[in-house]
Amino acid sequence: MSKRAKIILGIIAVLFVAVLIWLGKKNQKSIITYETEKPFKTSIERKAVATGKVIPLEEVDIKPQISGIIDKIYLEEGAIVKAGDLIATVRVVPNIQSLNSANGLVKNARLTYDNAKIQYDRNKKLFDKGVISRQDYETSLLNFNNSKQSLYNAKSDLDIIKRGTTAGLGRTANTNIRATASGMIVEIPVKKGYQVIQSNNFNEGTTIATIADMTKMIFEGKVDESEVGKLVKGSDIEVALGAIDGKKFPAKLNFIAPKGTEESGAVQFKIKADVSLDDKYFVRAGYSANANIVLEKKDSVLSIKESLLRFDKESEEPYVEVKLNDNGKFEKKTVKLGVSDGVNVEVLEGVTANDEIKIWNKASKDKDKDKEEDS
Template identity: 25%
Template sequence: MKRRLIIISGIIIVSIIVVIFIFRKSNNSNVVFKTTQVERGDISTTITATGTLEAITTVQVGTQVSGVIRNIAVDFNSIVKKGQLIAMIDTTTLAAAVLESKASLARNEATLTFNKKKYNRIKELFENKVVPETDYDEALNSFQTAKANYMSAKAQLNRALTNLRYATITAPINGVVISRNVDIGQTVAASFNTPTLFTIANDLSKMQVEASIDEADIGQVEKGQKVEFTVDAYPDLVFKGKIIQKRLQPIVVQNVVTYNVIIDAPNPSLKLMPGMTANIVVYVKEKHDVLKIKSKALRYNPTQEVMKSYFSSLPDSDKQKRMSRMKQFASNNSAQQGRAKRFTKVWVKNGENIKPKRVKTGENDGENVEIIAGLELGDSVIIGQDIVKNNNSSKKRSPFLPSRHKKK
């Protein structure tokens, strides 16, 4: 490690010596700096994801009885109310089953009445010891059997009536029909899996987005955070929402782990439709009214042209000190790379003079970075430079030297 530091320090010193040598040999160009101002404003840290729009409540309407579709009262995009008729199944067979159950119930009711009277008569005779116990037991058994058969027939009638009611299919919720899977005359069979006839979405003016967040980012996501998203159908419109749920169940696809979050998505204009893909930006951190500069200022490094001017403008007593600081910056910046808040170096322009300045940064959204310490509002920070050739090199001055004022 020590050997590596010695090598790096040697390279930096040699580079500085070369820069000074080049400056002494060439002095025929001017440097034009591009700057940005330190300003106050908001800064946000975001993560991006994709998701799918869906209705908050979607109900699949099926049938619990088999038969032929006789009537369909709604179509795609129809607005329905809870309890509204949406389809009818032919009731011929079901009505016949009701009549058969009623007849069976009447027959069993008559049998029950007869056996009840017989039981009461035999019971009275048995209590008076007129008939043997076997006659009493036989009458009791016949009465109980008739009673059970009557109750069974009554249950069968109730089931037949229920099936007849099931032939009338109504909307279970208020909403809009987004799917119709049957036509008039089609036969539907209700078995173990109830066939889906319609899909009804409840109130498309209030929708939600189910988004997939990478496991590396899910730790930053919390309920209530602001979300903005766009859809391909309206690329120029930005829709807003907020996170209402973070689900704990992991989704693993080809060894990639994601987690689903649910985003509230108001849709008063009804532009959003179920199934649309949403391109999402989640604002995980927001700071307001802070000092900030362009992030590219942190990436600016002076060229040889600038460095030779900078060192030539310094007194001999300061050159060694500056060289030491430059080496320290080089080692510290590599060790502190990636920290949310760290000290780093920027170059500040003040009139015709420029100099490096140590600053402490905060949140960085990729375009702007928060300045915690080291700069003041209105400071000009260098973000780039252009080299302008100048044939009259004798008039060129270093940007690090103080301005000269002519005496009047």
């Protein structure tokens, strides 16, 4: 054998020995082990969150009884009023056609009155002389009184068209806008000079002010159709306001809409709840709010973290892997689940309190060390 061949064989032998040594070290590495966690007992609540706002339970819109222009506003938003307090006055702008018609009625009534007065005066003299009967006299008296009343009514109608009131109405003038309920003025949507329309059978009229009882507030929100079936009237809920951090107001559910409305492809149902206010906080109308509604609650039940669960690809049944012994082997066990709060889930069947359940994607430090050596 030549010297060159011996050198090549020597190099091959050295490489072979090196490979054997490397494989030996590789096989000596520790088996990958996973951390485990035991089931535990805890209380679990399943909640639904309804978004909405808080609004006054009683709210009244003040509308004028006559059309015109706002002449003066006496109060501001936030003022406390009692029923009958003056809020604003309206200056009447007469309708030309109505004004002309009213003037015509006054003139006709005056002509009728003048004619009836002449007949009455003549018949009275004749009756006093015994020329005509009492019936003729009383007929002329009745006609005179009717014409007098018709003239008065026509003049009153003309005054109302011109000024919105008449002398005989006194404090009940339609031009004075007064509070019809006690409470706080939460909104005045008009200003001096705004034109307003009266409230009638064909038009709801212009709102001059809104009065609300700020001591009685309700939460009004919406819940999804998947949760509305589990709500019960009279349930206690908690309302958190976006404007007041760290404070939750107790409330009682009192209304669940029988019909839902579709919003962005999902059916939503309106709910209402009476909110118990705290005197330390002033809750303004229209605050955005979230209501936490407990749908289901269980105390001290055997539970595991939801992150420990896996689902079978075929049957889609939930399962966990339970440690058999210290050799690092695990056994797959199907579990039956109960109520969940999104973090913890109740386990009805499948594992016991002493079982050690694999924590997925979390190996021991030995595995992490081996990865560093390989790199």
